[in-house]
Structure formats: C-alpha cells, structure tokens
Amino acid sequence: MDTVRNILQLKGNMVYTVCPDSSVYEALEILEENNLGSLVVVEDDGILNGIFTERDYARKVILKGRSSKETLVRHIMTERPVYVTPDIEIGDCMxxxxxxxxxxxxxxxxxxxxxxxxIGDLVNYIMNQKDFIIENLEHYISS
Structure with missing residues (x-):
C-alpha cells in the first residue's frame, strides 16, 4: 500500500512557506523564484494558517483590481485548507x-x-511505480 509518506521519502520534506502578513507581491516572488504553484501560510509558531495559490492570486487580486504590493496574503489565502497525513493512501489522496x-x-x-x-507528485510517483512493475515483469518473463 503506497502512501503520501512514500512520496515524501522520495521528494523530501522541503516546504516553501509565507507569513500571513507578507504582501502578495512577496509571495509571488517566492513562487516565481522556486517555480511553485502554491505556498503554505504559517504563523511564526509554524502552525498551518492557510495556503496561497496562483488561483487565489488570479481570482482575488487580479480580477478584483487589487494591488499585489498592498494586499496581504492573509486577505486572499485559502483559510482552513484541506490537508492530509503521511499515512493516507495515494489513491485516496488523488x-x-x-x-x-x-x-x-x-x-x-x-x-x-x-x-x-x-497532483504532479502523485502522478509522477504512480508512473514510476508502474514503470518499475513493468521492468520487473519483463525481467521475470525473459528469465
């Protein structure tokens, strides 16, 4: 049974975060510099506060005519984001x-x-697992 823990063991536990009182512009800079689609929003104590995504920016800043330099992440982030534990199965996660x-x-x-x-992490993991199974079956058949 493959779980999110298996993915984290392969990709690592690095999480890019932003403070809720950062400007949206600062958050966008982090997204751009690291080629990311989201940032986890955490308070100084490291407690999950929300998630900031490109979708939040597009819908809550651009379409509303707000300024990314004047708007704070806390005003547009997704509060109470859905989260999982490391032991959730990949299929359930998808x-x-x-x-x-x-x-x-x-x-x-x-x-x-x-x-x-x-979602890209999940798809890549599944594709790599399928490739591994196929290689093993080919080796077994040819032996």
Whole structure:
C-alpha cells in the first residue's frame, strides 16, 4: 500500500512557506523564484494558517483590481485548507484532490507541517511505480 509518506521519502520534506502578513507581491516572488504553484501560510509558531495559490492570486487580486504590493496574503489565502497525513493512501489522496478541485495538499503529522504534495507528485510517483512493475515483469518473463 503506497502512501503520501512514500512520496515524501522520495521528494523530501522541503516546504516553501509565507507569513500571513507578507504582501502578495512577496509571495509571488517566492513562487516565481522556486517555480511553485502554491505556498503554505504559517504563523511564526509554524502552525498551518492557510495556503496561497496562483488561483487565489488570479481570482482575488487580479480580477478584483487589487494591488499585489498592498494586499496581504492573509486577505486572499485559502483559510482552513484541506490537508492530509503521511499515512493516507495515494489513491485516496488523488480522490480527495479531485473532489475538492485542489492541486496542492499540506501534509501534517501530529499537527506539525511535514510536507506538501501536488497532483504532479502523485502522478509522477504512480508512473514510476508502474514503470518499475513493468521492468520487473519483463525481467521475470525473459528469465
């Protein structure tokens, strides 16, 4: 049974975060510099506060005519984001993302942020697992 923990073991636990009192412009700079689609919003104590996504920016800043330099992340972030634990199965995780129309999920263990998975992470993991199985079957058949 493959879980989010398996993905985090491969990709690592690096999570890019932003403070809720940062400007949207500052958050966008972090997204651009690191080629990301989202940032986890955390308070100084590291507690999950929300998630800031490109979708939040497009819908809550651009379409509303706001200024990214004057608007704070806390005013446009998605509060109470959906999150998962490391032990959730990958299939269940994909189902959750599809049902909620989201592409990024913070991963919490015992209330602590331990990672972030994207739909791309899940798809890549599944593709690599299928390739591994195919290679093993080919080796078994040819032996």
């Amino acid at each position: 189902k959750l993302m599809s049902q909620k129309f989201i592409r990024h999920l913070p991963v919490l263990e015992n209330g602590k942020l331990v990672g972030l998975v994207s």
